[in-house]
Amino acid sequence: MKFFVDTAEVNEIRELADIGLLDGVTTNPSLIAKSGRQFKEVIAEICSIVSGPVSAEVVSLDYAGMMREAAELKKIAKNVTIKVPLTIDGLKACKALTSEGTMVNVTLCFSANQALLAAKAGASFISPFVGRLDDIHLDGTELIAEIRQIYDNYAFDTEILAASLRTPLHVKQVALIGADVATMPPAVIKGLVKHPLTDKGIEQFMADWKKTGQSL
Numbered sequence: 001m002k003f004f005v006d007t008a009e010v011n012e013i014r015e016l017a018d019i020g021l022l023d024g025v026t027t028n029p030s031l032i033a034k035s036g037r038q039f040k041e042v043i044a045e046i047c048s049i050v051s052g053p054v055s056a057e058v059v060s061l062d063y064a065g066m067m068r069e070a071a072e073l074k075k076i077a078k079n080v081t082i083k084v085p086l087t088i089d090g091l092k093a094c095k096a097l098t099s100e101g102t103m104v105n106v107t108l109c110f111s112a113n114q115a116l117l118a119a120k121a122g123a124s125f126i127s128p129f130v131g132r133l134d135d136i137h138l139d140g141t142e143l144i145a146e147i148r149q150i151y152d153n154y155a156f157d158t159e160i161l162a163a164s165l166r167t168p169l170h171v172k173q174v175a176l177i178g179a180d181v182a183t184m185p186p187a188v189i190k191g192l193v194k195h196p197l198t199d200k201g202i203e204q205f206m207a208d209w210k211k212t213g214q215s216l
């Protein structure tokens, strides 16, 4: 399973990349706004840190506008992945961009049929939002399972990029289902390492090692 980080905060991206845990990055207009930085400048900086796919989202809602923005964003770096919304115009832009060899992430997916359309449009990634479905009392992980089955039934090679993951439990659930990628906020990635018995074990080993009076 690939790990992407869902943030536009460059320092956090650098820290995770240094650990060796990052396969890519996802951003969205809200995360760019939160960073307080210029969109193209921050995407360029992220692409200089991470060699895997870096999703940059178009903000036009019409096909022509999306294609114009995609052309601008693609100039930033080879690993820029164009993120388009799951609309008719977004699917049309997806088809055109992937036909010319550009990676596309189709975002804001909330149903299996939407994911089917994205695969037929040649999407490199489909982003089903698990947490936002949970927010409205639906089962976000069930959607990941449905998409996995549909993509496997027809051998679609679109990668399932489980998004809007809010907890380590979400990560485990989508990994068990077989999502290809998990995109998570930095805190969720770091949270995966935590276990109270690991901390307790280290404490005990350190105390016992001290008793030996030895050093390494």
Ligand code: E4P
Pocket (backbone or CB within 6 Å): 006, 026, 027, 028, 107, 127, 129, 131, 132, 163, 164, 165, 183
């Ligand atoms: C994914 O590409 C989105 O940016 C993200 O996962 C949305 O997460 P949220 O629902 O927690 O905002």
